[in-house]
Amino acid sequence: xxxxxxSGAGLGLRRALLGPLSSIEAEDINFMEVAPENWIGVGGxxxxxxxxxxxxxxxxxxxxxxxIGSPDKLDIEFVKQVRDFMREHDxxxxxxxxxxxxxxxxxxxxxxxxFTEEAVMHVSQxxxxxxxxxxxxxxIENVSAYAQPGKQMDEIDFLNAVIEESDCRLLLxxxxxxxxxxxxxxxxxxxxxxxxxxxxAYLHIAGHYEEAADLLVDTHGxxxxxxxxxxxxxxxxxxxxxxxxxERDFNIPSVDDLLSEIRLIKQAQGLAGGLSVQRTA
Amino acid sequence: MSREQPxxxxxxxxxxxHIKDPDGAARPSDVDDRHMAIYRDLFFKNVMGFxxxxxxxxxxxxxxxxxQIIGRDFFSNHHSKTPYFLEISQEFxxxxxxxxxxxxxxxxxxxxLAHYEWLELFVDVxxxxxxxxxxxDGDILLTEPVLSPVxxxxxxxxxxxxxxxxxxxxxxxxxALIVYRARNDEVGFAETNPxxxxxxxxxxxxxxxxxxxxxxxxxxxxxxxxxVAYDGGIQTLKRWQELGIIWGSGR
Numbered sequence: 001x002x003x004x005x006x007s008g009a010g011l012g013l014r015r016a017l018l019g020p021l022s023s024i025e026a027e028d029i030n031f032m033e034v035a036p037e038n039w040i041g042v043g044g045x046x047x048x049x050x051x052x053x054x055x056x057x058x059x060x061x062x063x064x065x066x067x068i069g070s071p072d073k074l075d076i077e078f079v080k081q082v083r084d085f086m087r088e089h090d091x092x093x094x095x096x097x098x099x100x101x102x103x104x105x106x107x108x109x110x111x112x113x114x115f116t117e118e119a120v121m122h123v124s125q126x127x128x129x130x131x132x133x134x135x136x137x138x139x140i141e142n143v144s145a146y147a148q149p150g151k152q153m154d155e156i157d158f159l160n161a162v163i164e165e166s167d168c169r170l171l172l173x174x175x176x177x178x179x180x181x182x183x184x185x186x187x188x189x190x191x192x193x194x195x196x197x198x199x200x201a202y203l204h205i206a207g208h209y210e211e212a213a214d215l216l217v218d219t220h221g222x223x224x225x226x227x228x229x230x231x232x233x234x235x236x237x238x239x240x241x242x243x244x245x246x247e248r249d250f251n252i253p254s255v256d257d258l259l260s261e262i263r264l265i266k267q268a269q270g271l272a273g274g275l276s277v278q279r280t281a
Numbered sequence: 282m283s284r285e286q287p288x289x290x291x292x293x294x295x296x297x298x299h300i301k302d303p304d305g306a307a308r309p310s311d312v313d314d315r316h317m318a319i320y321r322d323l324f325f326k327n328v329m330g331f332x333x334x335x336x337x338x339x340x341x342x343x344x345x346x347x348x349q350i351i352g353r354d355f356f357s358n359h360h361s362k363t364p365y366f367l368e369i370s371q372e373f374x375x376x377x378x379x380x381x382x383x384x385x386x387x388x389x390x391x392x393x394l395a396h397y398e399w400l401e402l403f404v405d406v407x408x409x410x411x412x413x414x415x416x417x418d419g420d421i422l423l424t425e426p427v428l429s430p431v432x433x434x435x436x437x438x439x440x441x442x443x444x445x446x447x448x449x450x451x452x453x454x455x456x457a458l459i460v461y462r463a464r465n466d467e468v469g470f471a472e473t474n475p476x477x478x479x480x481x482x483x484x485x486x487x488x489x490x491x492x493x494x495x496x497x498x499x500x501x502x503x504x505x506x507x508x509v510a511y512d513g514g515i516q517t518l519k520r521w522q523e524l525g526i527i528w529g530s531g532r
Binding site: 035037038040041042043044045046047048064065066069070071075078100102103104105106107108109111112113114116118119122146147148149150151183211215217 | 286287288289290292293294295296297298300301309311312315316317319320323324327328331356359360361362363364365366367369405406407408409431462466467
C-alpha cells in the first residue's frame with residue numbers, strides 16, 4: 001500500500017471560498033490545498049479565517065513562486081519560510097510546478113523549462129536543496145504548456161529523468177496531460193503508462209479552455225471535461241486509487257456545484273477501488 | 282555565440298524577456314507567434330489583475346490606456362524580488378518611487394495615492410503578532426494605552442483619502458492620515474494633524490501612560506504647561522480610544 005500524504009477527494013482553497021465553504025465538513029472535502037505565497041505573512045481577519053480551515057482539514061501546500069527551473073538563484077529564505085508555515089499549520093507536504101516563473105525577478109506565472117539534459121541536472125540539483133531544507137520529498141507537478149522552446153527530449157522523458165535524478169515525488173495533473181497531448185500532439189494514455197506508480201503522491205484535475213481545436217489553455221475556470229474524467233479513470237486503473245484534488249480558480253460556481261464535481265471524483269475512486277478488489281479476488 | 286551559459290538558460294532568457302517586453306525582445310526562434318501570444322497575454326493580464334486589484338482608485342483615475350502603459354513599464358523593467366502575491370503592490374510602489382519617470386500629464390499625487398491604497402492592504406493583512414489583551418473602555422490616561430496592533434500614520438501633501446474619479450484634481454493640502462486595524466479587524470481611517478502624528482509615534486515607542494505621552498509631546502514642541510494644547514491632546518486620546526486606534530487600557 002502506497003503512502004500518500006492525504007486521502008480521498010480534495011479542493012483548492014481560494015480566498016473567495018473562505019466564506020462559502022465555512023460550514024463544509026471534512027467528510028465532504030477530504031483535504032485542501034493552498035498556495036503558500038497567498039498566506040505566508042497574512043494576519044488579521046484573513047489569517048484568522050485561514051487558521052479556522054487548517055484546524056479542520058488536512059492541507060497541502062501547492063506553490064507557485066519557487067521557480068525550481070529558473071536561471072535566478074534559488075530563494076533559500078523563501079523555502080525556509082514555506083517550511084515554517086507548513087509546521088505552523090500542520091501542512092502535510094509541499095508540491096510545486098516543474099517550471100520557472102522568474103528571470104532577473106519574479107514574473108508571477110509559469111514558463112516551460114526547455115527539455116534538455118542540462119536542465120534535468122539544474123532542476124534536480126535545486127530540488128535536492130529544497131528537500132534538504134524541508135526534510136521531506138518535494139512533490140513536483142507536470143505543467144501545462146503552450147510552447148516547448150529548446151526541446152531536445154519528450155516531456156515524459158524529461159519528467160521521469162527529474163524524478164529519477166532528484167528522488168522527488170510527483171503530483172500528476174491529469175488535465176495538464178490532456179492539455180499538453182492536444183497542444184503538442186502526443187498520446188496521453190501512453191504518457192500515463194510511463195509514469196512511475198510508486199512516485200505518485202496525489203493527482204490534480206481541472207477544467208480547461210479551448211482556444212482552438214489544437215490549442216487548449218489550462219485556465220482552472222470551467223468544469224472538468226469528459227476526456228479528462230476518462231483519463232482519470234485510466235490513471236486509477238494503471239496506478240491505483242490515488243488522492244485527487246479539484247482545482248477551480250476562476251468563474252467559481254456554487255458550493256453545491258463544486259461538491260457535486262468532488263462527488264464525481266469519489267465515484268471514480270469507488271469504482272476503480274471496486275474493480276481492483278475484483279481483480280485481486 | 283557565447284558559451285558562458287548552458288543553452289537552455291539562454292533560451293529561458295529569450296523566452297522570458299520576450300514575455301516582459303514583446304516589442305523590445307524577440308521570441309525564441311522555435312516558438313511560433315500564435316503560441317507565444319498565449320504566454321504574453323496570460324502573464325500581462327495576471328500582473329495587471331494584481332495591480333488593478335491593489336490600486337483601484339489610481340487605475341480608474343489614470344485611465345485604461347495609460348494604466349496599461351505604466352503596468353507594462355513595471356512588468357518589463359522592474360525586478361520584483363518578492364515571491365508573495367500580496368507584496369506585488371509593494372514592488373509597484375518601489376517602482377513608482379525609484380524607477381518610474383512621471384509624465385507631465387500624470388497627476389502630481391500619483392505616488393501618494395498609490396501609497397495610501399497600498400497602506401489599506403497592508404493594514405488589512407499585516408500579522409498582528411500576539412493577540413493583545415485590553416479593556417476597551419479602561420483608563421488610558423493613567424495606564425499605558427494598548428494601541429491597535431497595526432496602525433500607521435503618514436503626512437501626505439494631497440488629500441489622498443478624498444481622491445476619486447469624481448474628485449481627481451484636488452488642490453495640494455497637507456493631510457495627516459492614520460490607517461489602523463479596528464477591534465473587529467476591519468480597516469479604519471482617521472484624519473488628524475501633524476502634531477498628533479507625533480503623539481502616535483510616542484505611543485508606538487511604548488512604556489508611557491497616555492498622560493506621559495502627551496506631556497512628552499508638549500515638551501518636544503515647546504508647549505509645556507499649555508492648557509489648551511493639553512486639553513486637545515486628552516480629547517484626541519479619548520477619540521482614538523472610541524475609534525479603535527487605541528484598543529483600550531492594558532490588563
